[in-house]
Amino acid sequence: MRVAVLGGGTVGAALVGLLRSRAGELAVQSGARLELAGIAVADLAKSRPAHVPVELLTTDAASLVADPDVDVVVELIGGIEPAATLLTSAIEAGKSVVTANKALLAAPAGIGLRSLARERGVDLLYEAAVAGAVPLVRVLRESLTGERINRVVGIVNGTTNFILTKMAEQGADYAEMLTEAQALGLAEADPTADVEGHDAAAKAAILAGLAFGYDVASEDVSCEGITGVRSLDVAFAARSGYVIKLLAIVERVGEGGVSVRVHPAMVPLTHPLAGVRDAFNAVFIEGEAAGEVMLYGQGAGGAPTASAVIGDLIDATRNVLAGTTAPAPDRRPGRIHPVDSLRTPFYLSIDVEDRPGVLGQVATAFGDHHVSIRSLEQEGLAESARLTLLTHEAREGDVRATVSALSAIGAVRRVGGVMRVIGEESA
Amino acid sequence: MRVAVLGGGTVGAALVGLLRSRAGELAVQSGARLELAGIAVADLAKSRPAHVPVELLTTDAASLVADPDVDVVVELIGGIEPAATLLTSAIEAGKSVVTANKALLAAPAGIGLRSLARERGVDLLYEAAVAGAVPLVRVLRESLTGERINRVVGIVNGTTNFILTKMAEQGADYAEMLTEAQALGLAEADPTADVEGHDAAAKAAILAGLAFGYDVASEDVSCEGITGVRSLDVAFAARSGYVIKLLAIVERVGEGGVSVRVHPAMVPLTHPLAGVRDAFNAVFIEGEAAGEVMLYGQGAGGAPTASAVIGDLIDATRNVLAGTTAPAPDRRPGRIHPVDSLRTPFYLSIDVEDRPGVLGQVATAFGDHHVSIRSLEQEGLAESARLTLLTHEAREGDVRATVSALSAIGAVRRVGGVMRVIGEESA
Numbered sequence: 102m103r104v105a106v107l108g109g110g111t112v113g114a115a116l117v118g119l120l121r122s123r124a125g126e127l128a129v130q131s132g133a134r135l136e137l138a139g140i141a142v143a144d145l146a147k148s149r150p151a152h153v154p155v156e157l158l159t160t161d162a163a164s165l166v167a168d169p170d171v172d173v174v175v176e177l178i179g180g181i182e183p184a185a186t187l188l189t190s191a192i193e194a195g196k197s198v199v200t201a202n203k204a205l206l207a208a209p210a211g212i213g214l215r216s217l218a219r220e221r222g223v224d225l226l227y228e229a230a231v232a233g234a235v236p237l238v239r240v241l242r243e244s245l246t247g248e249r250i251n252r253v254v255g256i257v258n259g260t261t262n263f264i265l266t267k268m269a270e271q272g273a274d275y276a277e278m279l280t281e282a283q284a285l286g287l288a289e290a291d292p293t294a295d296v297e298g299h300d301a302a303a304k305a306a307i308l309a310g311l312a313f314g315y316d317v318a319s320e321d322v323s324c325e326g327i328t329g330v331r332s333l334d335v336a337f338a339a340r341s342g343y344v345i346k347l348l349a350i351v352e353r354v355g356e357g358g359v360s361v362r363v364h365p366a367m368v369p370l371t372h373p374l375a376g377v378r379d380a381f382n383a384v385f386i387e388g389e390a391a392g393e394v395m396l397y398g399q400g401a402g403g404a405p406t407a408s409a410v411i412g413d414l415i416d417a418t419r420n421v422l423a424g425t426t427a428p429a430p431d432r433r434p435g436r437i438h439p440v441d442s443l444r445t446p447f448y449l450s451i452d453v454e455d456r457p458g459v460l461g462q463v464a465t466a467f468g469d470h471h472v473s474i475r476s477l478e479q480e481g482l483a484e485s486a487r488l489t490l491l492t493h494e495a496r497e498g499d500v501r502a503t504v505s506a507l508s509a510i511g512a513v514r515r516v517g518g519v520m521r522v523i524g525e526e527s528a
Numbered sequence: 529m530r531v532a533v534l535g536g537g538t539v540g541a542a543l544v545g546l547l548r549s550r551a552g553e554l555a556v557q558s559g560a561r562l563e564l565a566g567i568a569v570a571d572l573a574k575s576r577p578a579h580v581p582v583e584l585l586t587t588d589a590a591s592l593v594a595d596p597d598v599d600v601v602v603e604l605i606g607g608i609e610p611a612a613t614l615l616t617s618a619i620e621a622g623k624s625v626v627t628a629n630k631a632l633l634a635a636p637a638g639i640g641l642r643s644l645a646r647e648r649g650v651d652l653l654y655e656a657a658v659a660g661a662v663p664l665v666r667v668l669r670e671s672l673t674g675e676r677i678n679r680v681v682g683i684v685n686g687t688t689n690f691i692l693t694k695m696a697e698q699g700a701d702y703a704e705m706l707t708e709a710q711a712l713g714l715a716e717a718d719p720t721a722d723v724e725g726h727d728a729a730a731k732a733a734i735l736a737g738l739a740f741g742y743d744v745a746s747e748d749v750s751c752e753g754i755t756g757v758r759s760l761d762v763a764f765a766a767r768s769g770y771v772i773k774l775l776a777i778v779e780r781v782g783e784g785g786v787s788v789r790v791h792p793a794m795v796p797l798t799h800p801l802a803g804v805r806d807a808f809n810a811v812f813i814e815g816e817a818a819g820e821v822m823l824y825g826q827g828a829g830g831a832p833t834a835s836a837v838i839g840d841l842i843d844a845t846r847n848v849l850a851g852t853t854a855p856a857p858d859r860r861p862g863r864i865h866p867v868d869s870l871r872t873p874f875y876l877s878i879d880v881e882d883r884p885g886v887l888g889q890v891a892t893a894f895g896d897h898h899v900s901i902r903s904l905e906q907e908g909l910a911e912s913a914r915l916t917l918l919t920h921e922a923r924e925g926d927v928r929a930t931v932s933a934l935s936a937i938g939a940v941r942r943v944g945g946v947m948r949v950i951g952e953e954s955a
Contacts, residue, residue, distance in 0.1 A: 119817055123674065130673045130857065228671065234818040236663075236671035243670075244655065244663035246557045247550065247838035373824055376803030381820075390546055390835035391661040393808075395824035397800055408817035411674035425850040430557065 102133040102418045105165045107187060108177030109142035109149060109158065112201060112229075115403035116175065116410055118152045127411070131418035139165045166191045173417050175410055176200040185210040192217050192225065197417040197426075199410055201229035207303035207319035215432065224426050226413035231304045231311075232257050232382040234405035235398040239412070241311040241386070242428060248388040250312045252352045254523065257304040259380030259400040260288045260295040261327050261347040265335075265365075266378045269344055274332045287380055297326035298347065298363040305349035309361045312351055312386070315435025323362040323440045330365050334450065334518040337478075337489050343367040344375045348523065354438040362440055367448050367522040441498035446475065446522040448491055449504070454512040455486040463488060463513070466506040470499045485514060491522065529560040529845045532592045534614060535604030536569035536576060536585065539628060539656075542830035543602065543837055545579045554838070558845035566592045593618045600844050602837060603627040612637040619644050619652065624844040624853075626837055628656035634733035634746035642859065651853050653840035658731045658738075659684050659809040661832035662825040666839070668738040668813070669855060675815040677739045679779045681950065684731040686807030686827040687715045687722040688754050688774040692762075692792075693805045696771055701759045714807055724753035725774065725790040732776035736788050739778055739813070742862025750789040750867045757792050761877065761945040764905075764916050770794040771802045775950065781865040789867055794875050794949040868925035873902065873949040875918055876931070881939040882913040890915060890940070893933040897926045912941060918949065 104120070106113050120127070120135055128134045140153065141162035149155075159165055166174055166187050174191040176198060178184045184205050191198050192214065205211045206227055218225035228238045232255065241250075256262050263285075264278040271278075279296065282288035294300045302322035309317040327347050338345050346368045352360045368375045373395045377383040382400030387393055399405035420426050453459045460479070467474055473493040480487045492500070500519065507513050531547070533540055547554065547562055555561045567580065568589035576582075586592055593601055593614050601618040603625060605611045611632050618625050619641065632638045633654055645652035655665045659682065668677075683689050690712075691705040698705075706723065709715035721727045729749035736744040754774050765772050773795045779787045795802045800822045804810040809827030814820055826832035847853050880886045887906070894901055900920040907914045919927070927946065934943050 115817070119674070123676070126676075127674055130855070234815075234821060236667045236821065236823075239671050240663045240667065243843065244666050244836075244839045247546070247554055247842050248835055249550070249553075371805065373803055373808075376800055378798065381800075383822075388661075388835065390542070390831040390838070392826040392829070392832050392835075393824075394661060394663065394826075395810075395822075396663075397820075397822035397824065399819040399821075402819070404817040405819050408675055408815065408819075409671075411817070412671045415674050416670065419855065423850060423852040425852065428557070428846065 102131070102421065103136050103138040103170050103172045104414065105138045105141070105168070105171040105174045106177065107141045107162050107174065109140050109147070109153065110177065111403035112406045112410070113140060113177045114150050114153055115407035116177070118150065119407050119411055121152060127415065131415040132422045133418050135414060135418065138168065138171045141165050162187055163190065167194065171196060172421065173197045173199065173414065175414065176202055178202070179204065181205055181208055181210055185214065188214055189217065192221050192223055195221060195223060197224040197421060199226045199413040199417060201227065201406055201410060203230040203303045203307060206230055207306035209318055212316045212318070215429065219429050222426060224417045224420055225429070226417055226427060228413050229406045229409035231307050232384060233398065233400040233402065234409050235382050235384060235396045235400065236412070237384050237396050238311060240396060245386065245388055245391060245394070246428065248391050250386060250388050252350070252387040253308050253312045253384060254374065255304070255308065255349045255382070255384040256346055256374060256377050257349045257382050257384065257400065258295055258301045258347060259382060260292065262377065263287050263380045265327060265330065265345055265347065268330070268332065268335045269339060272332065272336070275328065275330060296328055298324040301347060301349045301363040305351055305361050305363055308349065309351040309359055309435055310432060313353060313359055313435065314430055314432050315359050316432045317359065317361050317435045317437070321361065321437050325364040327365050329518070331518060334520065337448070337450070338367050341491070342370050343522070344370060345520070346374060357436050358438045359435040360438040360440065360443055365520055367520055369524050372524045441496070441501070443497050444494045446492055446494050447500050448518065448520045448522055449516065450518040451488045451507060451513060452515040453486055453488060454514065455481060455484060456512065459512040462510050463507060466510065467503055470503040470506065471495070472499050472503050529558070529848065530563050530565040530597050530599045531841065532565045532568070532595070532598040532601045533604065534568045534589050534601065536567050536580065537604065538830035539833045539837070540567060540604045541577050541580055542834035543604070545577065546834050546838055548579060554842065558842040559849045560845050562841060562845065565595065565598045568592050589614055590617065594621065599623060599848065600841065601625045602841065603629055605629070606631065608632055608635055608637055612641065615641055616644065619648050619650055622648055622650060624651040624848060626653045626840040626844060628654065628833055628837060630657040630730045630734060633657050634730035636745055639743050639745070642856065646856050649853060651844045651847055652856070653844055653854060655840050656833045656836035658734050659811060660825065660827040660829065661836050662809050662811060662823045662827065664811050664823050665738060667823060672813065672815055672818060672821070673855065675818050677813060677815050679777070679814040680735050680739045680811060681801065682731070682735065682776045682809070682811040683773055683801060683804050684776045684809050684811065684827065685722055685728045685774060686809055687719065689804065690714050690807045692754060692757065692772055692774065695757070695759060695762045696766060699759065699763070702755065702757060723755050725751045728774060728776045728790040732778055732788050732790055735776065736778040736786055736862055737859060740780060740786055740862065741857055741859050742786050743859045744786065744788050744862045744864070748788065748864050752791040754792050756945070758945060761947065764875070764877070765794050768918070769797050770949070771797060772947070773801060784863050785865045786862040787865040787867065787870055792947055794947055796951050799951045868923070868928070870924050871921045873919055873921050874927050875945065875947045875949055876943065877945040878915045878934060878940060879912055879942040879944070880915060881941065882908060882911060883939065886939040889937050890934060893937065894930055896933065897930040898922070899926050899930050
C-alpha cells in the first residue's frame with residue numbers, strides 16, 4: 102500500500118515518523134505494508150526532522166497524486182485550494198483519501214468530495230479533522246450508527262479552552278491569557294480563527310453531518326467567540342457552580358431541522374464537559390438509547406493528529422484489501438433552525454446607575470419580554486451598581502429584545518456578558 | 529439477516545424494542561433488514577413489556593441457535609454456562625455472535641471462543657461487555673489500532689462509583705450509601721461482585737486483551753474492592769484535592785509483561801476521571817502518539833447496553849454482507865507482573881496512642897522500608913491521635929512491609945485506608 106503525504110508540516114512530519122517507527126505493527130494491523138511513496142511540500146529547503154527522508158520530498162503534489170503507484174493520499178495541507186483539486190484528482194483516480202482538513206470538509210467543495218468518493222467507491226476518511234485524537238468520527242459513524250442522536254455538544258478548540266481554563270484557575274483576564282497562549286505556541290499571532298469561534302464553527306458543521314446526516318456549511322453556523330468573556334463573568338461562574346466553555350452545539354430541532362451554533366456558555370461544574378481543561382477537546386453526545394456518551398482527548402498537535410490519521414490509513418488499507426469502503430451514509434441538506442427561537446436559561450450582567458427605581462425598570466424590561474428572572478445579585482460599585490442575573494429558560498429572541506429594551510433605559514450603562522447556560526433546565 | 533436473542537431480561541427486552549422501533553434506520557445502516565428469529569428465555573410465563581412478541585419466545589435456546597435460518601446470535605444470558613456452549617455451537621455453525629457477557633469473555637472458555645471465531649471466520653463482538661454504552665471496544669480495536677498503548681485506567685463499575693460519589697458529595701458512610709444503591713436498583717441484594725471488585729476485575733482482564741493483545745483471565749487480576757473505604761478517607765481526599773475512585777488498571781510493564789489490577793485510589797480532582805460521577809463509567813487511555821484519550825458513558829442499564837449491542841449487530845451484518853470480519857488481532861498469554869514491585873505514591877491513615885515517641889517510631893518504620901513521607905497530618909482524638917500521610921512514590925511491597933512493621937508497634941492501634949494515589953508523581 103503506497104501512501105502519498107501532502108504537507109510536510111508538524112503533522113506530516115509526525116506521520117512520517119510513525120509510519121517508519123511502527124512499520125511492523127502497522128503492517129500486521131492493516132494487512133499490508135504501508136510504504137511512503139512521497140511527501141509533497143511547499144519548500145524543499147525548509148529544515149525538517151531527521152526522520153523525514155529528503156529523497157521522498159517533492160514540490161509537485163499533482164504529479165505525486167497522479168502517480169499510478171500511489172494507492173492512498175493523505176492530505177495535510179489545509180485550506181480549500183489546492184487541497185480540493187488534489188483530493189478530487191485522487192478520488193477520480195480511484196484512490197482512497199485521508200484528510201485532516203476541517204475547513205475543506207465544512208465548505209461546499211468538501212460536501213462535493215464526499216459525494217464523489219461514494220460514487221467512485223473509495224474511502225474519504227477524516228478522523229483527524231475534528232478534535233484531533235478524539236475518536237469521534239469513527240464512534241459516530243460506527244458505534245452509534247444505530248442510535249438516534251439528539252444533541253452533540255463539544256469543546257473542539259484547544260486554544261480557547263486553554264485561555265478559558267487559565268482565566269478560571271488563575272483569575273487572569275482574557276488579554277493576558279491570550280498572550281500566554283501565543284507564547285506557548287497554542288495560539289497564532291493572528292488568533293482570530295480560534296478566538297472568534299470560526300475554527301469551532303467548521304467543526305460544528307462537520308459534526309452536524311456525522312450526527313444527523315445533514316450537509317451544513319460552516320458559513321451557516323451561528324458563531325460567537327470568547328473575546329467578550331470578562332474576568333467578572335468567569336468569577337460569577339465560579340461562585341455560582343459553573344465554568345465558562347466555548348461550545349460547539351448541534352441539535353435536532355423537529356423533523357429535518359438542525360441548530361448548529363458556537364458560543365461561550367455557562368456549564369455546571371457537575372457536567373462532564375466542565376472537567377475538560379487546558380488545550381484538551383471533548384465531545385458530549387446525547388443518544389436516545391445510549392444516553393450520554395463523552396469522548397475526550399488531545400485536539401491538536403503533531404503526534405495526536407498523526408495518530409488519528411494512522412487509524413484512518415489502517416482502515417483505508419483494510420477496506421481496499423477487503424474490496425469494501427467505510428460506511429458513508431446518505432446526506433441531505435440540513436434546514437438550519439434560527440437561533441432566535443431556541444430556549445435556554447441565560448446569564449446577564451448589567452451595569453446601572455445606583456439610584457431608586459432602576460431595579461424596577463430593569464425588572465420590567467425582562468417581564469415585558471417574557472423573560473423570567475431566576476436569581477439576581479446586586480453589587481455596589483462607586484456610583485453605579487452591577488446586576489448579575491440568571492434567567493429561567495427563555496427564548497433567545499426574547500432575551501435579545503430584552504437587551505435592546507435595557508439599553509434604551511437611561512440609567513443602564515452597559516449590558517455585558519449575555520451568555521447561555523447549559524445542562525440545567527433545558528434537557 | 530435473522531437475529532436470535534438469547535436472554536429475555538432488561539437488556540434483551542430493550543434490544544427487541546430497538547430492533548422493532550428503529551427497523552427502517554437499522555436496515556439502511558447495516559445494509560440488510562434485521563429480523564428477529566426468536567428470543568430464548570428461562571420462563572415463558574414471566575411478564576414482559578408489551579413490545580416483546582410472545583410468539584417468538586422459546587425456552588429451547590439450543591434449537592434456536594441451531595436453526596439454519598438464524599444468521600447471527602446475540603447472547604445476553606450472562607455467566608459461563610450455558611452461554612459458552614450456545615456460543616460455541618453458533619460459531620461452529622458459521623454464525624457471527626454478539627455478546628455482553630464479561631464473565632465468559634474473561635474466563636478461559638471465552639479465550640477459547642475468540643480463537644474458534646477466528647478459525648471459523650465469523651465475528652465475535654462484545655462492545656456491551658465492558659462499560660455498556662461506552663464505545664471502548666471499537667475504539668481500542670479500530671481507532672487506536674495503530675497506537676502503542678501504555679496504560680488504560682477505567683471506572684468500569686457503576687454501582688461502586690455511585691456509592692463513592694455519594695460518599696464524597698453527601699459525606700455519608702459506605703453502609704448507608706450501599707443501602708441507597710440497593711433501594712435504587714443500582715446494587716444487588718448480594719452486592720459482593722460489585723463492591724469487592726470482581727465485576728471490575730473481569731472487565732480489567734478484557735481490557736488487557738484489547739489494549740495489549742494479552743490473554744488474561746479474571747482470576748489473575750489483583751483485586752481489592754471498596755468495602756474498606758471510610759468516610760474519613762473520603763474526607764481527607766476532598767480536603768487534599770483528590771476523590772476516591774475504584775479503578776481498573778492495565779499497564780504495560782517491560783516487554784511482554786502486564787499489570788492488571790483493581791483497587792480504590794486517590795485521583796487528583798484535576799484528572800478527567802475525577803469528574804465521572806454517579807453510576808457513569810469512563811476509560812482513560814494513554815497512548816504513545818495519541819496521548820490521553822477518555823471515553824465516558826453509561827456502563828449499564830437496558831437501553832444503553834442494547835445500544836452497544838445494536839452497534840455490534842450492524843457491524844456483524846455489514847461484515848457478513850461484505851464477506852469479511854472485524855479485525856481480531858492475535859493474542860498471546862500475558863505475563864502478569866506482580867503488584868508488589870509497582871511504584872505509586874500511597875495514602876495511609878494510622879491510629880496511634882497519643883504519647884511521646886510514637887511519631888518517631890512510626891516515621892522510623894517508613895524509613896526502614898525505604899518509603900519516604902511527602903506530607904503528614906496529625907489529628908488528636910480522645911486518647912489517641914490519627915496520622916494521615918501521603919508518601920512519595922514507593923514500591924507496593926515496601927509499603928506492605930511498612931504496614932506490617934507499623935502493626936507490630938505497641939502504640940499503633942490500627943493501620944487503615946492504605947490506598948494508591950494516581951496521576952501525580954507516577955507518569
